Amino acid sequence: MASDAKKTRQFENGSAAFDRISSLPTSLMELILERLPTHDTARTSVFSKTWRNVWGMHPRLHLDEHFISQLVSQKFSELDEQSKILEVSRIITDIFSAHRGPVLDFLLCIPRDLPIHQSQDMVTWIKNIANSGVRKVELLNESQDACIVPSHFFSCSQLTHLTLMNCILNPPLGFEGFRNLISVELVYVTINADMSFGTQLKELEMEICTGIEHLGRQFKRENNLTFLSIIDSEDIDWQWFECTQKMEVLRLGMDEVPSSGTEMITLDKLLCNMPRLSSLFLDxxxxxxxxxxxxxxxxxxxxxxxxxxxxxxxxxxxxxxxxxxxxxxxxxxxxxxxxxxxxxxxxxxxxxxxxxxxxxxxxxxxxxxxxxxxxxxxxxxxxxxxxxxxxxxxxxxxxxxxxxxxxxxxxxxxxxxxxxxxxxxxxxxxxxxxx
Structure with a gap:
């Protein structure tokens, strides 16, 4: 009877519930973390040491707009903009410090009214994910000023999926591309020097981008592109389409004549090098x-x-x-x-x-x-x-x-x-x- 009464008191105090949560299989804990917002994911570390260890090794780190806006509204709403940037940057840096495992899936949303990419900590964050072997990166900048992607980004050798919005790419001299990158989506991105995303790239989307003429090395005979979308982006080099034999999906749309120095081609010449083409979008x-x-x-x-x-x-x-x-x-x-x-x-x-x-x-x-x-x-x-x-x-x-x-x-x-x-x-x- 005394034992039953003790168990009842434990359940009433919540300890039994916490014991059941902490006894879950690690694989199930990871599935739960995948479905929780970042703010709630971090809070699971208070359940127990087991949850804290699982969270610290979780490979997905999404610092989305909801996470940052909630952080600001709860803790820093009374601060001026520069102070908010410093405080939010400090917390993101603390998260990286507490996260002991590799970050394989990283998302950072820069809010319209909080340009946290201006913080010096941005370099540290990108260096951290590059050293951890990140495979998926989404850098979504909604602020007015473009984000200059730190040079450490170009050492993300395990990267497979990339999404950039309102960013500037300054590839180092002689950059040969990423070994494993297969999918790239660029929106409002400026490329300032010659580069390639790598020979394994299969999907490339560019919308309202400038400097895309620097991607000439991407369109060599050995390229593996199967999906190409170029919407309202300047300086298309029509010679690229001489090397598109593997193309399966093509999307082209523009409001004005491209300023490329290469001669325009006819519709049949554009498509004759795409025998596998199954889906076509043209305006x-x-x-x-x-x-x-x-x-x-x-x-x-x-x-x-x-x-x-x-x-x-x-x-x-x-x-x-x-x-x-x-x-x-x-x-x-x-x-x-x-x-x-x-x-x-x-x-x-x-x-x-x-x-x-x-x-x-x-x-x-x-x-x-x-x-x-x-x-x-x-x-x-x-x-x-x-x-x-x-x-x-x-x-x-x-x-x-x-x-x-x-x-x-x-x-x-x-x-x-x-x-x-x-x-x-x-x-x-x-x-x-x-x-």
């Missing part, structure tokens, strides 16, 4: 500038037999060059599964569809199954384009349409649906769905 601007003064082909000399998904952004059906390129892409992709088009109406001065010989164009049948068109306004050019696609797609099963937001007429969708049903088409089983 209307590229479909204009890639003409390079040459005659637009009705069909590429070599079919893109692996292309299954084609996404075209900001397409003007009043622009003859864009329309011809779109149709050339479709006709050159005999196994195309999904065509996704986002329309841009621009200046509707002429109807490019009227200038095409629809009878001859519809002779090429394609295996299209899903057609998606966004921002319709119900124009004649749109119906002409839909007429052509419907007549050329005997396998079409699904048509998804979305009206442009400025079209505020509830009867317009019904009118367009009725007119589409009257268009002669190769497939009578295609279902029309409005989004």
């Amino acid at each position: 209307g601007f590229f479909l204009k500038i890639l003409e390079s003064g040459a005659a637009i082909l009705k069909k590429f000399p070599r079919a893109m037999e692996n292309l299954k998904y084609l996404y075209l952004h900001r397409i003007e059906l009043y622009d003859l060059i864009q329309i011809q390129h779109v149709l050339c892409l479709v006709r050159s992709s005999p196994y195309l599964h999904t065509l996704d088009i986002d329309l841009d109406h621009g200046v509707q001065s002429s109807d490019g569809m009227d200038l095409l010989d629809l009878a001859t164009l519809s002779d090429h049948m394609i295996r299209l199954e899903t057609l998606k068109i966004y921002d319709l306004i119900g124009s004649r050019a749109e119906f002409q384009f839909l007429k052509l696609l419907l007549a050329s797609s005997p396998s079409l099963k699904r048509i998804e349409l979305k009206m442009k937001d400025i079209v505020d007429d509830p009867t317009e969708e019904l009118r367009i649906s009725q007119e589409l049903l009257q268009i002669p088409r190769a497939s009578n089983s295609a279902q029309i769905q409005w989004m």
Whole structure:
């Protein structure tokens, strides 16, 4: 009876509950830590010495925006900005000191109103993760001033995944790249010297980046790139695309002509070195500038037999060059599964569809199954384009349409649906769905 009473008192005091928590298998503790926010992860160290040891060896260290904002609001809300930076930096340094195991997955978010990257401790943090064999790094800078990535970063020899936002890369002279890096995402990043991310790189995404001309060494014959995305980034070197035989996914989008000194290439030359290409994203601007003064082909000399998904952004059906390129892409992709088009109406001065010989164009049948068109306004050019696609797609099963937001007429969708049903088409089983 006395023993039972003692156990009851222990349970009431919470010690029995803590004993059960501390007796969990280490693997289960690690799974729990993976699912907790950083602030709560650190607090588990008070449970017991066992939890403190597991936390100290946990390979994931995410210092996200929620963690830092919570830290500031709870402890330093009354301080001025510089004092907040010093205090937050000190705590992050203390976390590294208490973390005895290797940091393999590191995320640091720099808040918009707290530029902690200006602290001298930033060098220590990057040196720490470089020495611990970090494999995944996410450095997300939301402040106004760009973050200069410390030089120790370039010694992260085990790095496999990298994400940088609003950063500046100053690679050391002769930097040959990372041995194991396979995925890179750059947003608002400036590259100031020649470099390569390494021959193992498979995925490269760049959005609103400058200095990308310094990546020429990345595009050598031995490169392993399968995914490339370049959006609104300056200085594309079109010679890169002579070494893209392994490319499976390509995304290109831009608002103005690249300032690269290399000569622009035609659409067929851009894609002819990508026999494995399965997914392609292009915007209307590229479909204009890639003409390079040459005659637009009705069909590429070599079919893109692996292309299954084609996404075209900001397409003007009043622009003859864009329309011809779109149709050339479709006709050159005999196994195309999904065509996704986002329309841009621009200046509707002429109807490019009227200038095409629809009878001859519809002779090429394609295996299209899903057609998606966004921002319709119900124009004649749109119906002409839909007429052509419907007549050329005997396998079409699904048509998804979305009206442009400025079209505020509830009867317009019904009118367009009725007119589409009257268009002669190769497939009578295609279902029309409005989004």
